[in-house]
Amino acid sequence: MLLEVQDLSVEFDTRDGVVRAVDGVGLALAAGETLAVLGESGSGKSVTAQAVMGILDSPPGRITGGRVLFQGRDLLTLSAEERRRIRGERMAMIFQDALSALNPVLTVGFQLAEMFRVHRGMSRRESAARAVGLMDRVGIPAAARRAGDYPHQFSGGMRQRVMIAMALALEPELIIADEPTTALDVTVQAQVMDLLAELRREYRMGLILITHDLGVVADVADRIAVMYAGRIVEQAPVRELYRRPAHQYTRGLLESVPRLDRKGRELAAIRGLPPSPSRVPSGCAFHPRCPVAREMCRADPVPPLYQVRMAAEPAADAAGRTSACHFWKETVGG
Amino acid sequence: MVEPWGRNEPILQVRNLVKHFPLTRGALIRRQVGAVRAVDGVSFDLRAGETLGIVGESGCGKSTVARLLVSLERPTAGEIRYRGEDVATLSARALRAVRRNIQMVFQDPYTSLNPRMTVGDIVGEPFEIHPEVAPKGDRRRRVRDLLDVVGLNPEYLNRYPHQFSGGQRQRIGIARGLALNPEIIVADEPVSALDVSVQAQVINLMRRLQQEFGLSYVFIAHDLSVVRHISDRVAVMYLGKIVEIGSDREIYEHPTHPYTQALLSAVPTPDPGASRRDERIILVGDVPSPADPPSGCRFRTRCWKAGERCAESAPPLAVPLAFAAATDSARHESACHYAAEG
Numbered sequence: 063m064l065l066e067v068q069d070l071s072v073e074f075d076t077r078d079g080v081v082r083a084v085d086g087v088g089l090a091l092a093a094g095e096t097l098a099v100l101g102e103s104g105s106g107k108s109v110t111a112q113a114v115m116g117i118l119d120s121p122p123g124r125i126t127g128g129r130v131l132f133q134g135r136d137l138l139t140l141s142a143e144e145r146r147r148i149r150g151e152r153m154a155m156i157f158q159d160a161l162s163a164l165n166p167v168l169t170v171g172f173q174l175a176e177m178f179r180v181h182r183g184m185s186r187r188e189s190a191a192r193a194v195g196l197m198d199r200v201g202i203p204a205a206a207r208r209a210g211d212y213p214h215q216f217s218g219g220m221r222q223r224v225m226i227a228m229a230l231a232l233e234p235e236l237i238i239a240d241e242p243t244t245a246l247d248v249t250v251q252a253q254v255m256d257l258l259a260e261l262r263r264e265y266r267m268g269l270i271l272i273t274h275d276l277g278v279v280a281d282v283a284d285r286i287a288v289m290y291a292g293r294i295v296e297q298a299p300v301r302e303l304y305r306r307p308a309h310q311y312t313r314g315l316l317e318s319v320p321r322l323d324r325k326g327r328e329l330a331a332i333r334g335l336p337p338s339p340s341r342v343p344s345g346c347a348f349h350p351r352c353p354v355a356r357e358m359c360r361a362d363p364v365p366p367l368y369q370v371r372m373a374a375e376p377a378a379d380a381a382g383r384t385s386a387c388h389f390w391k392e393t394v395g396g
Numbered sequence: 397m398v399e400p401w402g403r404n405e406p407i408l409q410v411r412n413l414v415k416h417f418p419l420t421r422g423a424l425i426r427r428q429v430g431a432v433r434a435v436d437g438v439s440f441d442l443r444a445g446e447t448l449g450i451v452g453e454s455g456c457g458k459s460t461v462a463r464l465l466v467s468l469e470r471p472t473a474g475e476i477r478y479r480g481e482d483v484a485t486l487s488a489r490a491l492r493a494v495r496r497n498i499q500m501v502f503q504d505p506y507t508s509l510n511p512r513m514t515v516g517d518i519v520g521e522p523f524e525i526h527p528e529v530a531p532k533g534d535r536r537r538r539v540r541d542l543l544d545v546v547g548l549n550p551e552y553l554n555r556y557p558h559q560f561s562g563g564q565r566q567r568i569g570i571a572r573g574l575a576l577n578p579e580i581i582v583a584d585e586p587v588s589a590l591d592v593s594v595q596a597q598v599i600n601l602m603r604r605l606q607q608e609f610g611l612s613y614v615f616i617a618h619d620l621s622v623v624r625h626i627s628d629r630v631a632v633m634y635l636g637k638i639v640e641i642g643s644d645r646e647i648y649e650h651p652t653h654p655y656t657q658a659l660l661s662a663v664p665t666p667d668p669g670a671s672r673r674d675e676r677i678i679l680v681g682d683v684p685s686p687a688d689p690p691s692g693c694r695f696r697t698r699c700w701k702a703g704e705r706c707a708e709s710a711p712p713l714a715v716p717l718a719f720a721a722a723t724d725s726a727r728h729e730s731a732c733h734y735a736a737e738g
Contacts, residue, residue: 102591103562203681217682218454247453247618249679252662256678274592277621277664300668318596320625322648322663328603329625331596335561351593 063131064268065091065114065236070128072106072113074339075121081340083109083123085292088367089270093235096262096269098279098300100315101289102336107272110289111238114270115155116145132236151181154229158241160221164213170197170224171209177231192231200227201257219250226258233265240272255282276319280304288312291337291347293364298383308370308385308394310355311348346386358388370394405480406441407612408465408498408580413438413474415460419687432687434460436636437474439713442580447606447613449627449644451620451659455683456633458616462584465614466500467491496526499578503585505565509557515568516553519543522575529576542571545608547601563594567601574605582614587622599626620663624648632656635686635694638713642728650725652716652735655695693733701734711735 072084084106091097101107112118114130130137157163174193178184197205200223229237243251259282262269273279286303288296296309307313317330334351346365349355368390370383387393416431435457442448452458463469476483478494502508509518520539523530530538540550546567573581587595617623624644631641640653651657658677679698692710696702711731718736719726
């Protein structure tokens with residue numbers, strides 16, 4: 063396994079007391095694999111990514127439990143200096159908002175070249191040439207000229223390409239992309255997703271895609287983990303998850319999206335609202351919004367992650383499908 | 397009093413609508429060095445009780461069209477006719493009545509509500525400006541009714557916007573838009589700031605209200621799936637112009653403009669099996685600046701079909717000759733010289 067997150071918990075100190083934003087999250091990613099972490103706002107998906115990357119704002123946030131194994135080594139036990147070296151070189155992150163992630167007073171070429179100078183000890187001239195080559199590789203036209211431009215001089219799509227180039231520079235084994243195309247227009251979104259998928263194949267990187275968009279990940283992810291109220295509620299290979307979701311929340315999400323290829327009269331909306339992280343319901347956190355919730359769903363403890371096994375789908379067995387729904391059997395079947 | 401108006405007569409007619417924002421240079425002596433052509437000759441009709449969807453990417457001018465329709469901006473040229481009368485030529489008094497009948501719902505429920513006003517005051521504020529709609533003693537009851545209609549607890553009257561979630565705030569914005577019993581609601585990206593599970597609730601609410609009150613909607617969004625779901629007719633905008641317009645079937649099942657085709661093919665489907673990867677059209681490059689649009693057809697710089705003709709003359713928005721006699725969904729207006737070719 064390239065990355066294994068075990069039982070990760072993150073808490074925040076807020077005015078309303080301690081809030082548990084991530085609660086016992088487990089994830090695994092093999093080399094070269096793409097895992098999508100899907101969730102709505104407040105589900106804990108971005109905090110999970112920040113904790114894995116080691117860029118969690120602390121205080122107010124702090125990791126209260128769990129392990130983050132990167133090629134077998136627990137990152138949480140490393141010193142700040144050791145983590146800094148791994149970050150960038152072995153694992154890199156792509157953010158949603160490239161404009162605030164890039165330094166506005168340095169040219170794009172300088173920022174890219176800096177990676178090679180600091181981490182690889184290259185000369186000024188050599189690193190500048192590498193920067194231009196990289197910009198060319200991610201499809202920025204007239205790369206040599208544009209290397210002298212500042213981030214604000216690029217369009218949203220081009221800026222996201224610069225971010226990708228930056229993440230790619232040192233050829234890391236793992237890239238975490240947090241909503242990489244959310245701020246982009248549809249046609250540009252398609253360009254950037256394609257580029258990301260292509261580069262992942264070429265460099266054989268592991269990719270974790272953090273997103274709220276069910277459509278964007280359907281084509282590119284191998285597996286999907288669905289988060290709700292700080293926990294993973296379902297994990298499955300992409301095809302199985304979309305065809306036969308094993309958790310009522312996943313099912314509700316899929317049914318509530320308007321689709322281009324199906325014009326229905328009424329959308330099957332999930333009732334109610336996602337819970338605030340400071341007031342997570344007892345038992346299964348989804349129970350107040352769930353159409354099939356029963357007595358046992360309302361009571362603690364939180365449902366465990368059940369192994370989802372289906373006779374009709376032996377491949378899914380091997381892939382370790384899980385669901386935190388007491389009634390996953392009827393959910394999958396019905 | 398509202399005079400009777402034919403069912404098939406368009407309630408709103410927009411003709412050659414233009415909005416240019418001047419670009420100036422110099423601090424002491426300001427001179428105009430150009431103009432951002434945000435909206436550059438847009439025409440369409442809105443019929444009573446229908447939903448017209450307007451789709452396009454950022455910078456295409458769709459939000460400026462919305463602001464022009466509700467008189468938040470003055471057009472540089474062109475006409476907006478409400479029930480046959482040009483809004484620009486109306487007396488101040490008549491204009492007030494028109495503005496009462498065309499209301500707007502904004503995109504961002506976090507910034508479009510005054511944080512220092514209670515929900516009751518926000519929803520009731522339109523009555524201050526148009527007191528003829530509800531007499532003073534009756535307003536509180538009206539506001540309660542409105543909150544109830546949009547699915548909020550009427551007891552929340554005295555709460556402030558920050559005490560609500562995004563979806564609830566958008567309901568407050570809709571309640572406010574409904575306060576004056578308008579005929580037309582212009583909604584600019586009303587659900588794009590919301591989570592998926594909440595987005596569906598707001599879309600369903602808007603449909604229900606339309607049926608209940610016979611509202612006409614201009615529904616502006618960048619999400620093509622949402623627009624298809626709610627619209628009877630759809631207009632596709634690119635760089636300040638409508639490039640294609642027709643019924644939802646015509647646009648989604650038989651798009652004839654290359655931009656519409658590319659836009660539709662780029663929409664991700666939440667179904668790995670239904671992937672249309674091979675048919676996907678990936679456009680090259682970025683949208684040109686609206687301050688300096690390409691000559692002729694504005695889409696030609698990103699179009700794979702573009703020829704010499706496209707640089708020379710701008711194709712008019714019209715039913716392609718080859719499809720004039722067609723009976724299927726090919727017969728609709730499209731602004732492409734090659735609309736008739738596959």
